Amino acid sequence: MKRLLILTGILLISYSALAGLREGSSEFELFGGSHLGDTFTLESDSGNTRMDIKDSTLLGMRGSYFVLENLAIEFTLSGTHSETTAGDDFDMYYYHANILYQFGHAAFSPFVTLGMGVTTTKRPDPDSGGFGTLTDSHFSGNLGAGFKVYFSRDFALRTDIRTYWTAFDNGHCHHNDNNDNCWNNDNLLQTTEISAGFVFAF
Numbered sequence: 716m717k718r719l720l721i722l723t724g725i726l727l728i729s730y731s732a733l734a735g736l737r738e739g740s741s742e743f744e745l746f747g748g749s750h751l752g753d754t755f756t757l758e759s760d761s762g763n764t765r766m767d768i769k770d771s772t773l774l775g776m777r778g779s780y781f782v783l784e785n786l787a788i789e790f791t792l793s794g795t796h797s798e799t800t801a802g803d804d805f806d807m808y809y810y811h812a813n814i815l816y817q818f819g820h821a822a823f824s825p826f827v828t829l830g831m832g833v834t835t836t837k838r839p840d841p842d843s844g845g846f847g848t849l850t851d852s853h854f855s856g857n858l859g860a861g862f863k864v865y866f867s868r869d870f871a872l873r874t875d876i877r878t879y880w881t882a883f884d885n886g887h888c889h890h891n892d893n894n895d896n897c898w899n900n901d902n903l904l905q906t907t908e909i910s911a912g913f914v915f916a917f
Contacts, residue, residue, distance in 0.1 A: 742779040742787075744873055746912025749773065750795040750807075755883070755904045766838075768805055771797035773908055779815060789813040789828065793908070804848070806837040807906070809879065811857055825862040831855065834881040855881040863914060871914040879906045 752768030775793025782788055794808040813830030834855040837848055859877030866872070881904040 738781055738784045740781050740916060742777075742781075742871075742914050742916045744777040744779075744912045744914045745775075746777065746793075746873070746875070746910045747772065747774045748875075748908060748910025750797065751907040751909070752797060753905045756902065766805070767800040768904070768906070769797050769800060771795045773910060775809070775910075777912075784820075785817050787815040787817065789815045789830070791830075791832075804837065807881075808835040809833075809855070809857075810835070811855070813857070817863070822865050823862060824865065825860070827860045828858070828875075828877070830857050832857075834879065836881075853881050853883055855879055859908070869916050871916065872911065873914045874911045875908060877908040877910075879908065880904070881906070 750771045750773035752770050754765070754767045756765055773793055773795040775791060777789055777791045779787040779789040789812070791809060791811045791813065795806065797805045797807065799805050809832065811830045811832030813828045815826055815828040817824050817826040832855060833852045835850065835852045837850045857877050857879045859875055861873060861875040861877075864872045883902045883904060
C-alpha cells in the first residue's frame with residue numbers, strides 16, 4: 716500500500732509538470748551559488764599583471780520563454796563580489812542571452828544551454844600603480860547543463876553548472892597598428908557557476 720501511494724504521488728507530480736510546460740509558457744528564477752575563480756594574465760601599458768581570482772558567492776535571476784515545446788530563449792543577470800589573492804576587489808556582472816533545450820516534460824527534466832553576452836568587471840587598474848580601479852565590459856560566452864525538478868505545474872527547483880569565458884583584450888592593441896597579437900589564451904578568464912534556485916512558471 717505504501718509503495719502504491721508513493722507511485723501515485725510521483726505520477727501526479729509528473730502529470731502536473733507535463734501540464735505546465737508548453738510552447739508559449741514562461742519561467743522566472745531566483746538563484747544563488749558558488750562562483751569558481753581562475754588565474755589569468757592581464758596585459759597593459761605598464762606590463763603583464765597576473766591575477767588570481769578567488770572563489771565567491773554568486774546571486775542572480777533568469778527569465779525564460781519557451782518558443783517551442785522543448786526550446787526556450789533565456790536571459791540572465793547575475794553578479795559576484797570577489798577579490799584577488801592579493802586582496803584587491805574584483806567584481807563581475809554577467810548579462811547573457813541563452814538558448815536552452817530541455818529534455819522531456821517529466822518531474823525530473825534535464826537541459827543544456829548555450830549563450831553569449833557581456834561581462835562587466837570592476838577590478839584593479841594595472842596602469843594606476845595599484846591605487847585605482849577600472850570598470851569596463853567584455854564579450855563573453857557560456858555553456859552549461861543542469862536539471863529541473865517540478866513540484867507542481869507552477870513551481871520547480873533548478874540546478875545549473877555553467878562555465879563562462881570572458882575575453883580581455885591586450886592593452887597594447889590600442890596603441891599599435893598591427894592587431895594580430897591582441898588575443899591569447901592567457902587573456903581569457905574562465906569561471907564556473909554552480910547554482911540552485913527556485914523557478915516560478917506561468
